[in-house]
Amino acid sequence: MPETHAPDGWEAVIGMEVHAQLATRSKMFCGCSADYLAAPPNSSVCEVCLGLPGALPVANRRAVELVVTTGLALGCEIARHTKFDRKNYFYPDLPKGYQISQYDMPMCVGGRLEVGGRTVRITRVHLEEDTGKLVHAGDALQTAAGSLVDLNRSGVPLMEIVTEPDLRGADEARDYATSLRAILRAIGASEADMEKGQLRAEANVSVRRRGAAELGVKTELKNINSFRALHRAVEHEIRRQVEVLESGGDVVQETRGWSEAEQRTFSQRSKELAQDYRYFPEPDLPALELAPAWVDELRRSLPELPPARRARLVERYGVTGYDAGQLTQEPATADLFEATVAAGAPAKAAANWIIGTQPGLDAARLAELIGLVVSGTINRDQGLLVLEEAGASGRSPADVVRERGLSQESDEAALAVIVERVMAESPQAVADVRAGKLKAIGPLVGRVVAASGGRANPKVASELLRKRLLV
Numbered sequence: 001m002p003e004t005h006a007p008d009g010w011e012a013v014i015g016m017e018v019h020a021q022l023a024t025r026s027k028m029f030c031g032c033s034a035d036y037l038a039a040p041p042n043s044s045v046c047e048v049c050l051g052l053p054g055a056l057p058v059a060n061r062r063a064v065e066l067v068v069t070t071g072l073a074l075g076c077e078i079a080r081h082t083k084f085d086r087k088n089y090f091y092p093d094l095p096k097g098y099q100i101s102q103y104d105m106p107m108c109v110g111g112r113l114e115v116g117g118r119t120v121r122i123t124r125v126h127l128e129e130d131t132g133k134l135v136h137a138g139d140a141l142q143t144a145a146g147s148l149v150d151l152n153r154s155g156v157p158l159m160e161i162v163t164e165p166d167l168r169g170a171d172e173a174r175d176y177a178t179s180l181r182a183i184l185r186a187i188g189a190s191e192a193d194m195e196k197g198q199l200r201a202e203a204n205v206s207v208r209r210r211g212a213a214e215l216g217v218k219t220e221l222k223n224i225n226s227f228r229a230l231h232r233a234v235e236h237e238i239r240r241q242v243e244v245l246e247s248g249g250d251v252v253q254e255t256r257g258w259s260e261a262e263q264r265t266f267s268q269r270s271k272e273l274a275q276d277y278r279y280f281p282e283p284d285l286p287a288l289e290l291a292p293a294w295v296d297e298l299r300r301s302l303p304e305l306p307p308a309r310r311a312r313l314v315e316r317y318g319v320t321g322y323d324a325g326q327l328t329q330e331p332a333t334a335d336l337f338e339a340t341v342a343a344g345a346p347a348k349a350a351a352n353w354i355i356g357t358q359p360g361l362d363a364a365r366l367a368e369l370i371g372l373v374v375s376g377t378i379n380r381d382q383g384l385l386v387l388e389e390a391g392a393s394g395r396s397p398a399d400v401v402r403e404r405g406l407s408q409e410s411d412e413a414a415l416a417v418i419v420e421r422v423m424a425e426s427p428q429a430v431a432d433v434r435a436g437k438l439k440a441i442g443p444l445v446g447r448v449v450a451a452s453g454g455r456a457n458p459k460v461a462s463e464l465l466r467k468r469l470l471v
Ligand SMILES: [Zn+2]
Pocket: 027, 030, 031, 032, 044, 045, 046, 047, 048, 049, 050, 155
């Protein structure tokens, strides 16, 4: 894999910390709903997640199961003994004054994830609780001056997945995050929607002279809420650090935010050290013993994981690696693809329609639609129309084509008339094509299709135009 985006003579070194909200119904240590976005502010709370005195936490078994399953999917070693710890700090969104997390005995250690040609080592996967949410002036929910706190998110189960500094550029950082998301979705551990905050990626970025063995001083990038922002933030930070070092300065170890508006990273605060948090074992929860038989059972229940499925789609259906990667981002998408091919659609066409249109049809109907386009009964634009109408009405694509009287005009004599008219009306485009600007054929084809009421076979129209203009 090429090492992208580090200026000449420099190498970027990146480690990732990803927080994923686990797909549980209730919170980590109480029975409150974990669907914190749906409820009015401060309505999905109880004495445990509000941190009231005397309230005692009880660990959510399903959350533990999802973390162990994730560890298994990433090839981690699963701890036999594990425990929770208190991470102490003050912040207004943390009513207890500490977060229950895991410090020295995480549930999973030592895994790996292949990203492109690179093996990214997974340091650890651990379980913790989320904090509440501060709503600042200017945010949608803000009504009064100052800041408000919503504790619906307080105590929602979070999994943290930490890598070694094995990534070497912005592309790889983004690809790691998308590969991880595909795995979390395939095993049902998290819905992992970055824009909803269910997946939060932080990148630890440093740079060093190419060939140097020692690591440079790193900064930690936060506030990233899309894969695109992750890519841009890392790219920007690599350039910024190289500029600082080349002008004789020092990179300061700190946390930096990403400003989407300004497309740059900015200093937020100096980095805390682990000792600042005064971690100690959580006295209100027992240490956990993860029975090997239970872990084996979870291992046996793992589904086919995206990397394996991607390879199988390429091998069995002959689709490109890129298409296979797109199809395996969501298990339901890959399922639809395989079922559509099984229903008779050519694999390449099925991949194109599914990746390009996110169709709202089942496999049998999608295969029927693709068949109508591949056989030339209707053209692609008509196919898109039929897709939409069949999806909305529940009628079959063939019925929609019949009822709307759709068909593609492929007859050369009929199309030649339209081609002549379009040429007469478009002297500039015609002159451009004759002068060798072949790109101008595209708009002419578009005009022929439009003049035919959307029925012209674009392939035949293009051939006719070429015959007329390029002799
Ligand atoms: Zn609660």
